[in-house]
Amino acid sequence: MAKTFAVGYRARETATVRRTRRDRSRVGGTPTAWLFVAPAVVIILGLSIGPMIWSLLLSFQSADLVTPARWLGWHNYEVLATDPTFRRAVEHTLLYTALFVPLSIVGGLGLALALNRRIRLIGLYRTLIFVPFVVSAASQGVLFSFVFDAQFGIANSLLARIGLPTQGFFADPNEALPLLVAIGLWSGVGFCVIILLAALQDIPPELREAAIVDGAGRGAVLRHVVLPTLRPVLVFLVVWQTIQALQVFDLVYVTTKGGPLGSTVVIVYFVWDQAFQLFQAGYGAAAAYLLAAVLLAASLLLRLYQRIRKA
Amino acid sequence: MTTADTVRRPGRGRRLPFSGWHLLLAPLSMGFALPLLWLLASSFMTNAEINRFPPALFPHGIHLDGYLYVLRNALFPRWFANTAIVAIVAVLANLVFGSLAGYAFARIRFLGSRVLLAVMLATMVIPFQITMIPTFLLMSRLRLTDTLGALIVPSLVTPFAVFLLRQFFLRLPPELEEAARIDGCSRLRTLVSVILPLARPALATVAALTFLTTWNDLTWPLIAITSDHQYTLQLGLATFQGQHRTEWPAVMAGNVITILPVLVAFLLAQRTFVQSLTSTAVKG
Numbered sequence: 001m002a003k004t005f006a007v008g009y010r011a012r013e014t015a016t017v018r019r020t021r022r023d024r025s026r027v028g029g030t031p032t033a034w035l036f037v038a039p040a041v042v043i044i045l046g047l048s049i050g051p052m053i054w055s056l057l058l059s060f061q062s063a064d065l066v067t068p069a070r071w072l073g074w075h076n077y078e079v080l081a082t083d084p085t086f087r088r089a090v091e092h093t094l095l096y097t098a099l100f101v102p103l104s105i106v107g108g109l110g111l112a113l114a115l116n117r118r119i120r121l122i123g124l125y126r127t128l129i130f131v132p133f134v135v136s137a138a139s140q141g142v143l144f145s146f147v148f149d150a151q152f153g154i155a156n157s158l159l160a161r162i163g164l165p166t167q168g169f170f171a172d173p174n175e176a177l178p179l180l181v182a183i184g185l186w187s188g189v190g191f192c193v194i195i196l197l198a199a200l201q202d203i204p205p206e207l208r209e210a211a212i213v214d215g216a217g218r219g220a221v222l223r224h225v226v227l228p229t230l231r232p233v234l235v236f237l238v239v240w241q242t243i244q245a246l247q248v249f250d251l252v253y254v255t256t257k258g259g260p261l262g263s264t265v266v267i268v269y270f271v272w273d274q275a276f277q278l279f280q281a282g283y284g285a286a287a288a289y290l291l292a293a294v295l296l297a298a299s300l301l302l303r304l305y306q307r308i309r310k311a
Numbered sequence: 312m313t314t315a316d317t318v319r320r321p322g323r324g325r326r327l328p329f330s331g332w333h334l335l336l337a338p339l340s341m342g343f344a345l346p347l348l349w350l351l352a353s354s355f356m357t358n359a360e361i362n363r364f365p366p367a368l369f370p371h372g373i374h375l376d377g378y379l380y381v382l383r384n385a386l387f388p389r390w391f392a393n394t395a396i397v398a399i400v401a402v403l404a405n406l407v408f409g410s411l412a413g414y415a416f417a418r419i420r421f422l423g424s425r426v427l428l429a430v431m432l433a434t435m436v437i438p439f440q441i442t443m444i445p446t447f448l449l450m451s452r453l454r455l456t457d458t459l460g461a462l463i464v465p466s467l468v469t470p471f472a473v474f475l476l477r478q479f480f481l482r483l484p485p486e487l488e489e490a491a492r493i494d495g496c497s498r499l500r501t502l503v504s505v506i507l508p509l510a511r512p513a514l515a516t517v518a519a520l521t522f523l524t525t526w527n528d529l530t531w532p533l534i535a536i537t538s539d540h541q542y543t544l545q546l547g548l549a550t551f552q553g554q555h556r557t558e559w560p561a562v563m564a565g566n567v568i569t570i571l572p573v574l575v576a577f578l579l580a581q582r583t584f585v586q587s588l589t590s591t592a593v594k595g
Contacts, residue, residue, distance in 0.1 A: 032498050033421035036409070040412035040468045041427060047465050051445035057446060111339070121332040129341035130349065134577045134583075136527035138545035139570050142552045143350050152347065152362065186343065191588075198589035213404060230564040247438065250529040254549045268440055275444050276534055288440040299436040309375075 059286035064279045074094050076286035085286060088262060089270040092177060096266060097245035099181045100188070105237050107185065108192025109230075113222075115193065116200045126197070131188035137187075141254025144183050145170060173263035180264060183251060188244070192237055199233040200226070232309060237303040243295055267291050347570075354378070356565040363557045377560030378568075387565060389540055390547035394526060395572075397459055397543060401466040401525040402518050406467035409517055414478030414502045418485070422585070435470050439530070449532050461535040462543065466525050472517045474586070479513035480506060516587040519580040526573050544569045 010278075054213050059076055063069040115126055132140075148155050148169035156166040170176050203226065211225045249268035252258065258265040258273070265273075267287065275284030352363060357374045360367040381387045416428050446465060447456065455461040483506065491501045507514070529545040536542060539550070550567055552562050562580070577584060 018326070030421040031420040033424065036415035036419070036498070037427065038422075039408045040473050041431070043408070043464075043468050044431055044434060044470055044473070047446060047449075048437050048442060049430070051435055051449065054448070055441045055443035070386035109522070114332065114336060114339075117330070117332060119332055125336045125340040127578075128344045130585075131574070131577070132343060132526075134523060134573050135347070135570055136529065136545055136573070138529045138549050139566050140529075142548050142562060142566050143346060145552065146563070147346065152559075154368070173442040181550070186346065190343075194585055194588055198585075243438075247440065253529065253533065254552075266476075271440055272534070278482040281444050281448075284445050285441070288438075288444070292438045292441040294542075295438045296436060 001045055015301055019293065036264075039233050047290070055285045056289065059289050061282040063096070063285075066279070069282065074211055076283050079283070080286055080290065085262070086267075086270055089265045089267050092264060093246055093248070093266045095177060095190040096181055096184075096248055097177070097242060100245040100248075101238060101241045102186050103181070104185055104189050104192050105234065105243075107189045107225050108196055108237070109234075111189065111193045112196035113226075115197055122241075126193075132187040133190035135187060137250030138254050140183055140187055141251050146254050148179060170256055173261045176193045176260060180248070180251060183255075184245070184248065192241070194231065195233060195237060196230065197229050232306070235283050235305055236302065239298050243298055246291065246295060324489035329429065350563055350570075351567060354560060354567045355561075356560050358558065358560060374560070376575050377558075377562075377564030380558060381511065381565045381568065384561075386539055386542070386547065387551070387568075388588070390542045390544045391568065393459055393541060394543040394545075397466070398522050398525045402521045404463075404467040405469060405472040405517055405521045406514055409472030409476045410502065410507060410514070412468070412473045414498075414506060416473070417477045417480035418488070429500060431470050431473060443531070443534060450535060453528065456535055457537050457541055459541065462525075462532055466530065469521070472521065475517055475558045476513055479510055485510060515583050519576060519584050520587065522576055523573055542591055 045201060058069070059216070060072060061069040062072050062075075080157070094156050115122065115129070147153050148158060150166070150168050153169065155169065159166050168175055169179055189206045207225055208221055216224065247268055248266050249272065252264050252266055252269050253272075256264040258269050259267070268291070271284045271288045273284075274280045274287065352369055354377050355373045355375070356367060356370040357376055360370060369592050372442075416424060448463070450456045450461040453460075453464075455464060487509070488501045491505045496504070527545065528543070529549065532543045532546045536546060539547070542550070544565075547567055549564075551565055555562055
């Protein structure tokens with residue numbers, strides 16, 4: 001998750017690099033500097049670039065992590081294209097993403113607009129809405145498997161008490177995935193709220209005041225002043241939440257393990273299952289690479305957008 | 312403690328009028344807190360209360376059975392210790408390696424620095440899914456799988472820590488350290504005695520975020536660890552739940568103990584936390 005917080009630093013890069021040149025008049029720091037950066041460079045590059053290439057090679061092999069690997073060329077990718085389980089994993093992931101991204105952003109925007117005012121207890125409200133974001137997926141999973149347990153869960157007992165039919169929840173193939181989205185929203189909407197709230201507070205009050213003086217109502221101010229100013233942040237959130245949603249795994253592992261009847265198998269679950277349960281590391285790596293290609297494309301598009309906006 | 316706001320607070324003592332927004336915001340925010348409150352409530356229930364149908368909504372009195380059950384379970388305290396070791400080592404290592412590298416990239420002119428920095432930046436977009444299989448293979452060659460070492464090594468330093476600290480060091484005026492340098496201080500001495508004391512906010516951010524990520528991680532421990540005495544809390548909780556289906560208060564007590572450290576860390580460092588999160592996305 002630390003990656004979450006690193007996105008924007010990239011954008012400021014060019015300016016700071018230029019500024020440091022001034023300070024770089026003293027040559028001769030090379031050995032010291034190399035000693036300083038060595039641990040970070042070895043660990044970071046060794047555990048990113050190296051594995052990335054290794055993984056690419058694996059995806060062209062039949063590798064079971066035990067016997068020597070065999071080169072297969074594009075075979076793994078061809079099999080993936082017709083694998084019904086992978087196909088369903090992609091469908092489930094896309095459905096999860098299609099629900100999670102718009103709901104978290106629209107919900108986050110609504111909450112941020114409501115929270116963007118100076119009233120008593122506002123800090124408490126903000127904290128309460130954000131707190132689920134720091135709760136781990138495992139904790140959420142354990143808590144909600146209990147809340148939504150079909151037999152003993154409190155959710156069904158409340159439904160029964162108010163006279164509504166009880167539900168299967170995680171035991172029902174039609175309800176499990178939407179339920180995962182709902183839990184994802186409970187913990188994930190806080191992130192959107194915090195980001196949008198900060199962006200709202202950055203809008204100069206004069207801008208709104210000018211619009212009101214010109215006779216704009218609340219709706220018009222929102223549409224013509226607030227939303228256009230928020231656009232870069234909204235673009236960031238769309239890309240960011242999409243990347244998060246496409247990688248959903250922990251919550252699925254703790255609550256449904258892909259079930260019932262495979263109705264919640266998502267791409268990363270498929271990758272994990274292939275590589276570490278069925279020992280098809282090559283096949284799993286190929287599936288991971290397909291996902292990674294989409295994720296990388298999303299990150300690059302975001303960067304491109306930020307560059308164009310700056311220029 | 313409860314100010315998630317970056318807004319200037321209204322003048323103390325000035326009473327604010329009651330706003331109609333409370334009618335919307337109070338129930339909404341309570342809705343978000345409710346699952347966690349109920350988690351806390353159910354951890355104090357007895358087995359009978361929780362397994363009854365329909366289950367009790369509130370415990371009748373505070374029963375510590377669940378807590379005693381997990382604490383007497385030989386493995387649970389061990390998982391707590393494992394998680395704490397991994398998280399603390401990761402935090403310290405990120406602070407040390409992040410500061411060293413961040414300082415060199417910010418202040419020392421050296422061969423290859425720009426290329427290295429650019430490459431390290433680029434690694435931040437590599438998704439974990441394509442590195443996890445080879446990282447597992449690498450760890451097993453190093454004979455680290457199924458030890459805490461496998462959890463610690465990949466989290467020793469993140470590009471995030473290096474860049475966050477570098478950005479912070481760049482903003483400090485160079486004159487501050489020039490005096491120390493002229494007095495003959497080495498780079499390391501300058502970093503430790505002049506720069507780091509000024510960098511407390513940045514160090515706090517790195518520490519808070521590293522702690523949160525390592526404490527909460529599930530995917531990597533799931534892959535790297537097989538023996539139950541090497542589990543972290545997250546991994547232990549996920550399996551504990553499956554094995555102790557009838558001991559719900561104990562599972563919930565374990566869950567409370569798992570959440571508590573991050574919750575406390577978050578509430579203590581909330582301002583730092585929220586600001587670091589927003590400054591990246593909004594001002595980027």
